[in-house]
Amino acid sequence: MLVLPLLAFILITFVVPIGQMLQRSFYNDGFSAHMPGISQWFAENPRGSEPNDAAWAALADDLLASAEARTIGVVGTRINYDVPGTRSLFTSTGRKVRKGIEPPYREALLEIDEDWGDPRIWSAMRDASRPVTSNFYLAAVDRTRAEDGSIEQVAPRQRIYVMLFMRTFWLSALITVLTFVLGFPVAHLLATLPMRKSNLLMILVLLPFWTSLLVRTTSWMVLLQQQGVINDILVWLGVIGGGQRLQMIYNQTGTIIAMTHILLPFMILPLYSVMRTINPSYVRAARSLGATSWTAFRRIYFPQTLPGLGAGALLVFILAVGYYITPALVGGSSGQLISNMIALHMTDTLNWSMAAALAALLLGSVLVLYWLYDKLVGVDNLKLG
Amino acid sequence: MALPTYASPLERVWHYAYLVICGLIFFFLIAPIVVIIPLSFNTEPYFTFTDRMLSLDPEGYSMRWYDSLLTFGMAAPDGPRDAGWWADAWANAKWVKAAKNSIIIGFFSTLLATVLGTLAALGLSRPEMPFRRPIMAVLISPMIVPLIITATGMFFFYSNPCELLGLVGLPTNCGRLAGTYPGVILAHATLGIPFVIITVTATLVGFDQSLNRAAASLGANPRTTFFRITMPLILPGVISGALFAFVTSFDEVVAVLFIAGPEQQTIPRQMWNGIREQISPAILAVATLLVLFSIALLTTVELLRRRSERIRGLTPQ
Numbered sequence: 001m002l003v004l005p006l007l008a009f010i011l012i013t014f015v016v017p018i019g020q021m022l023q024r025s026f027y028n029d030g031f032s033a034h035m036p037g038i039s040q041w042f043a044e045n046p047r048g049s050e051p052n053d054a055a056w057a058a059l060a061d062d063l064l065a066s067a068e069a070r071t072i073g074v075v076g077t078r079i080n081y082d083v084p085g086t087r088s089l090f091t092s093t094g095r096k097v098r099k100g101i102e103p104p105y106r107e108a109l110l111e112i113d114e115d116w117g118d119p120r121i122w123s124a125m126r127d128a129s130r131p132v133t134s135n136f137y138l139a140a141v142d143r144t145r146a147e148d149g150s151i152e153q154v155a156p157r158q159r160i161y162v163m164l165f166m167r168t169f170w171l172s173a174l175i176t177v178l179t180f181v182l183g184f185p186v187a188h189l190l191a192t193l194p195m196r197k198s199n200l201l202m203i204l205v206l207l208p209f210w211t212s213l214l215v216r217t218t219s220w221m222v223l224l225q226q227q228g229v230i231n232d233i234l235v236w237l238g239v240i241g242g243g244q245r246l247q248m249i250y251n252q253t254g255t256i257i258a259m260t261h262i263l264l265p266f267m268i269l270p271l272y273s274v275m276r277t278i279n280p281s282y283v284r285a286a287r288s289l290g291a292t293s294w295t296a297f298r299r300i301y302f303p304q305t306l307p308g309l310g311a312g313a314l315l316v317f318i319l320a321v322g323y324y325i326t327p328a329l330v331g332g333s334s335g336q337l338i339s340n341m342i343a344l345h346m347t348d349t350l351n352w353s354m355a356a357a358l359a360a361l362l363l364g365s366v367l368v369l370y371w372l373y374d375k376l377v378g379v380d381n382l383k384l385g
Numbered sequence: 386m387a388l389p390t391y392a393s394p395l396e397r398v399w400h401y402a403y404l405v406i407c408g409l410i411f412f413f414l415i416a417p418i419v420v421i422i423p424l425s426f427n428t429e430p431y432f433t434f435t436d437r438m439l440s441l442d443p444e445g446y447s448m449r450w451y452d453s454l455l456t457f458g459m460a461a462p463d464g465p466r467d468a469g470w471w472a473d474a475w476a477n478a479k480w481v482k483a484a485k486n487s488i489i490i491g492f493f494s495t496l497l498a499t500v501l502g503t504l505a506a507l508g509l510s511r512p513e514m515p516f517r518r519p520i521m522a523v524l525i526s527p528m529i530v531p532l533i534i535t536a537t538g539m540f541f542f543y544s545n546p547c548e549l550l551g552l553v554g555l556p557t558n559c560g561r562l563a564g565t566y567p568g569v570i571l572a573h574a575t576l577g578i579p580f581v582i583i584t585v586t587a588t589l590v591g592f593d594q595s596l597n598r599a600a601a602s603l604g605a606n607p608r609t610t611f612f613r614i615t616m617p618l619i620l621p622g623v624i625s626g627a628l629f630a631f632v633t634s635f636d637e638v639v640a641v642l643f644i645a646g647p648e649q650q651t652i653p654r655q656m657w658n659g660i661r662e663q664i665s666p667a668i669l670a671v672a673t674l675l676v677l678f679s680i681a682l683l684t685t686v687e688l689l690r691r692r693s694e695r696i697r698g699l700t701p702q
Contacts (some may be wrong), residue, residue, distance in 0.1 A: 002508030003520060006501040006578065013575045016526055017533060017542030024541075110387050126594045182410050190408045203683070204411045210679040210686075211418055214637045215672040219417040221660070222424060222432040222669065229420060264414060293396055322531020324639055329660055338532040346537050346643070357689065359534045370529050374518070381527050 004252075018363070025136050025356035029079030031128035033073040035062040039129035047149050051122060058104040059116075067094030081351055082124040082135060082144075089115050123149075127351065134359035161358065163342070168337045169365075171256065172320035176267075177259045179316050183267035186306075189244065191275030201271075202340030209265035215325050222259040224330070258326050263319060267312040274308030299327040311377040320368045322362065338362055418676055425450055426667035432666065450670040456669070457504040474584065483655040490566065490651060494573035498630040501574075503623050507615070509582070510589040519563040519584070528579035535576070536643040543568045544645050564646030572640045577630030584629060587642025588622025588693060621693030625686045632682060 032039045037058035066072045076090030081317070081378060096112045109116045127135055127145060138144060138151060142159040146152045153159065186205070190198045206218065223229050231245045238248065251293070278301065286296040324339035338358060345355035373379070392400070398645075411466045426446040429435050431669075437445030443547035458479035464470050474481060480603075505524060509517060527535060538676035550559075562568030600610040638653040645654065652671065 002504045004515070006524060007520060009501055010524055010527070010575065010578065013539070013542075013571050014535065015523070017538035018530070019538075020549070021534075021538040021541050070689055081622075086399050182413070185403060185407050186410050186414075186631050204415050204686075206683055207680065208418060210632065210683045212653065212672075214638065214660070214674045215421070215675050217490075218415065218656070218660060218664075218668055218672050219421045221537065222421060223417055223665070227431065227433055229424075229433050257463070261413065261417060293399075297571035298462065320530055322476070322533065324531070324533045325657075339531055342533050344535065352541075355537060356596065359537060362531060363534050366529065366531060370522070373457070379518070379522050 021356050022363070024353045025354075025360045026133060026354045028128070028132050028133060028136075030074045030129035031125065033067045034069070034075050034133045035059075035125075035129070037062045038125065040125045041084070042129040046313075049125060051106075053106065056109065057103070058106040060101055060109060063090070064097045064101065067098050070304050074101060077350075078128050079121070081125050081139075081354065082127060083120050086115070086121060089113055089121070107354070108256075117375060123235055123361040135361075136319055136353045140357040140361055164336070164338050164341055165361070167319055168339075171252070171337065172258075172317050175256060175263060175320050176313050176317045177261050178256070180313060181263050181266040182260070183264055183271055183312065184305075184309075187271035188266045189339060191278070192280070205265050206266050208261070209269075211263065211309050213325060216262055217258055217329050217342075220254070220261065221330055224254055224257065224366045249330050250335070252335045253330065254330035255327045255335030255337075257331050258318060259323060262326060263316045265368070266315050266319060270311040270315065271305060274305055274311075307377070313372070314369060314373045318366055318373065319371075321366060402557060410597060410660055414697070422673050422676065425666060425673040427666055427669075430666060432664075432669075450666045452671055453665075453667045454478070454693060458482070476478055478656060480652070483650050483652045487635055487651040487653075490569050490573060490649070491631050492635045493566075493570045493614070494577055495627050495631040497570065497574040497626040498577035498581050502578045502630070503619075505578075505587050505613045506582050506585035507619075508590060509588060512594075525579045527575050530575075532639040536639045538644040539572050539640060543572070563644045564649070564650060569649050569651075570646050572644055573634035573637055574630075575642065576637060577633045580629035581623075583625035584626035585619060585622045588619045592618065608615060618696065621689040621696075626688050628682055628686055632679070 013039070038055065041055045041058045045169050050060075062189065063072070066075055072090050076087035079090065080087040081257050087367075093109070093112050093116070101108050101208045115121060123145065126171035127133060128319070134343070135145065139154075140161050142154050145289070161304050190201055190205070193201065221228075223230070226245045226247065230248065231240075233347075234240050235242050280303070282300050283296050286300045287293065291299065321337075322339055323337060324343060327337045328340050330338070342355045342358050342362070345351045345358070423438070423446075424432060424434070426450065427435065427438065428445055428447040435445055439445075455474045455478050459473050460478050463471070463472060464473075508514060509524075512697070516519075540563065545558070546562050547559040557562055562571065568659060592615075596614050597610055600614045601607075605613065635651075638651075638657050641649065641651055641654045642657070645651070652675070656668060657673060659665070659671075
């Protein structure tokens, strides 16, 4: 079969890596693999049981073993995801335990750091004692597990992910609408002009499409910045004073303008290819039957463009939801999207499980839209240029 | 499109307003790309038109930013421009290195994507192909899945590609793909494949299967049939798919950020650094060169498309 080599290639280099990455969103053995004793104790005692002497002894043993194997940092990092600021509790305790620890372990550990008595730490360790966890998904929708195991919202100050998802979807919808408003007249003009002229004007649409994404983003940075061309023109025209130059970049405005420009061809091209096939005599017939030009457009022409509109809008929305580069460069802090948060967790906080959980939610929504696209338009009808 | 003679005055006004609106939208599309070209010749390190540039004073324009593309990273940038200087630029200049990397990675990933993609497109357009739509959906998905997700997946996979072999009891350590040329090439090939499939499938629409049967009935074996009959007909689609794949690789930065090492810095990666750290008009010089490059590519693709339509008889000439 001719398709098999490619199918295998895509499966190995694309589907499997993504699956493997997503596995991290619910599987993290950073604690359980290195702290077997206390994990065992958690498995044997139900939630709510007070840590007894056996638990403290297992904890001290595990801390010692983990500190000697130099894995205590991994363990601390895992608990740190659930209770921020606790990584150093593990690493510093590990150092002190290696100098020697005597029973009774409870008193000895509390002597080293009284945070060991904090029920939140014990609750987090219990959650982490099983490698399979839903905690990262809970965190991705701003929820956390309370000490008694129930699910609650995190403190209002820490609710960022739901807000980011909402912002991503809202901005993508806005950009889709903007590309439609700008793309529709242009596509209509291109579709109704004679072939020779429209081919010429088409270059103006295709050139941005073929130009490097970074080049287009760079040019918007150049145009929009405070000492940039657009502000200069506005000052020169006297629209704004020299002291009140507009802040159009490093915020949402920058993201919206640049992404609308970048995604506009993806709206124009499918609209154009559908409009090309619309027979103009329908509109003429409507006019001859007494419809005004507005009625003829609204009742006859526009409904026929819907397949192109659907294809373009879905494509633009799907691409916008996952955008990373442009928001990262021109978005500032208020123009960041969920992709940027995934990148942040990948490269800066190194909370890979969190990145994977956010990626899973993003991927889920994109796949739903992709499925919808396949149903409505059909992937084999995807056209380029 | 001309106005009909029965148009009312209001419709005339609306028609001209509509043309003006379209003109403004075209301006919005093209102006940001055009404006960087003169700005890249700025003498001053600013991103706006200086007074001297506006008065068309030759002093206001210079090639210094293009020059800095060559000298940046050189061992001895100030020496006389003899053979040794050029050798230094060829070996050490960061942008030259980046260009070499982009071309190497782009070439091999395009080759891989085109060969695999064309074969698959041929298979997919056979009428007897089972599960056509789901397979197509999987093969197109690298274009749809957000790049950041693809890149993170590849980041883990390429740092230890054999991890999964452990599940069937094989050794799990077989080196890394991350930070190597093959790793980046494989990643870019994956991203380029959807474009090849789409363009080649589009060329195969309306491909007359009886041509193949005719060749077979005249005694040609499948290989001869492919190279003498099928290939010439789908070649324009294959080439434009390859160009799409090349551009995808040439423009790709997210996967490079995650899986490439310092040895595989490409042009977009170098631009990314330049934009994030300290943006200088040298970026605009690169951008201008890239715009010229995309004009060349666009022209090629358009010519190919017309040729393809002509030889398949879609548009009468």
